[in-house]
Amino acid sequence: xxxxxxxxxxxxxxxxxxxxxxxxxxxxxxxxxxxxxxxxxxxxxxxxxxxxxxxxxxxxxxxxxxxxxxxxxxxxxxxxxxxxxxxxxxxxxxxxxxxxxxxxxxxxxxxxxxxxxxxxxxxxxxxxxxxxxxxxxxxxxxxxxxxxxxxxxxxxxxxxxxxxxxxxxxxxxxxxxxxxxxxxxxxxxxxxxxxxxxxxxxxxxxxxxxxxxxxxxxxxxxxxxxxxxxxxxxxxxxxxxxxxxxxxxxxxxxxxxxxxxxxxxxxxxxxxxxxxxxxxxxxxxxxxxxxxxx
Numbered sequence: 294x295x296x297x298x299x300x301x302x303x304x305x306x307x308x309x310x311x312x313x314x315x316x317x318x319x320x321x322x323x324x325x326x327x328x329x330x331x332x333x334x335x336x337x338x339x340x341x342x343x344x345x346x347x348x349x350x351x352x353x354x355x356x357x358x359x360x361x362x363x364x365x366x367x368x369x370x371x372x373x374x375x376x377x378x379x380x381x382x383x384x385x386x387x388x389x390x391x392x393x394x395x396x397x398x399x400x401x402x403x404x405x406x407x408x409x410x411x412x413x414x415x416x417x418x419x420x421x422x423x424x425x426x427x428x429x430x431x432x433x434x435x436x437x438x439x440x441x442x443x444x445x446x447x448x449x450x451x452x453x454x455x456x457x458x459x460x461x462x463x464x465x466x467x468x469x470x471x472x473x474x475x476x477x478x479x480x481x482x483x484x485x486x487x488x489x490x491x492x493x494x495x496x497x498x499x500x501x502x503x504x505x506x507x508x509x510x511x512x513x514x515x516x517x518x519x520x521x522x523x524x525x526x527x528x529x530x531x532x533x534x535x536x537x538x539x540x541x542x543x544x545x546x547x548x549x550x551x552x553x554x555x556x557x558x559x560x561x562x563x564x565x566x567x568x569x570x571x572x573x574x575x576x577x578x579x580x581x582x583x584x585x586x587x
Contacts, residue, residue, distance in 0.1 A: 351373070352371040352374075353372055353374045354369060354370070354495070355380065355448065356369060356381070356492055357369065357381055359388075359389050359398040359441065360441065361397045363433060363485075365437070365482075365487070366396075366398050366490075367491060367496075368390065368393045368495055369495025369496065369497065369498055377449070378413060378418065378449060382408050382420060383408055385400075385442070386402060386406050386407065388402075390497070392496055392581070393497075396579075401430060401435075401438035402438045403426060403429055403438075404425075406423055406425040407423040408423075409460070409461065410458075416452065416453040416454060417452070417476070418446045418447075418452045418455045418456070420446065420456070421457075421459070422442075422457060422459060426459060427459060428468075431470065435472045436470070436482070436485060437485055439457065439482070440485040442457060443481070443482060444479060447478065447479055453478060454476045455476075455477045456475045456477070457474040483511075483543060486543075487576065488510060488512060489508065489510045489512065489517065489576045490508050490509050490510070492507055492508045493505070493508070494562070494582060496582075497582070497583070498582055499582075499583050499584075499585045500584055501552075501587065502552035502553045504549065504550040505547070506562065508564070509543060509545050509546070510539065510543070510545075510566075511538075511541065511543045512576065513539060513566060515539025516533055516539065516567075517535070517564060518533040518564070518565055518574075519532060519533065519534070519550070519565070520532075520563050521560055524558050524559040524560070529555055530551070530555075534546050552584060553587060556584075557585055558583070558584060559582070559584075560581075560582050561579055563580075564577075
């Protein structure tokens, strides 16, 4: 059974949901480090197990942001510490994995774009890319590719803003569309952000109980609902949490899901909000995962 078949089962299950769940889950911040045997910057989505303290010379799970339905979407990679920002950028330029493409992800970053240099100082990441970065595409494509870079680099606490250079030279804008290239933050790309974006875990990750989830949202009354289905599409857990802001204002959310007692195997995390008009699920964001055990 393919992920797409599971997605259909999840959609059917969602249509039968009530608009509320329980709010027992306390928000927590997920760890993004992992140990595994894989090649740093690999094209395939990694399976990772969270650890508590990143160390030099180990593989670290990072987010890499691609494009889907004219918005950004989260992918995952393993890169070698300590150069995690460089590794994440190289993974971004390599493009989506097979699983991510099956989930509808692509990239607006032109093929052949190379990372020439990257420097992080005083909260600013300055990334130098080859000239291919500004080739082809219209306004939406240009804006989305810059958003992919900004989101990928600002996942780190040490980066608040991003400046893009081309072929070692400072530029005021990218391409003929005039997309800004200096001192960029995530707030500059809210039109490119889905109203619910799950940043962790990434699709394809191996997870254990409790499942730790985090992301950003802009939902009615800051309510973010969620459910977990098994491989057969049955809902095994459901609930809701409250983001830090909503109703026209962007906020963040984080919660845990107790999966103790659930058999190992494929599961899907579904995060969404109920329409204030008719209670139907909207802004649905799905993340296929593998539960490995307790």
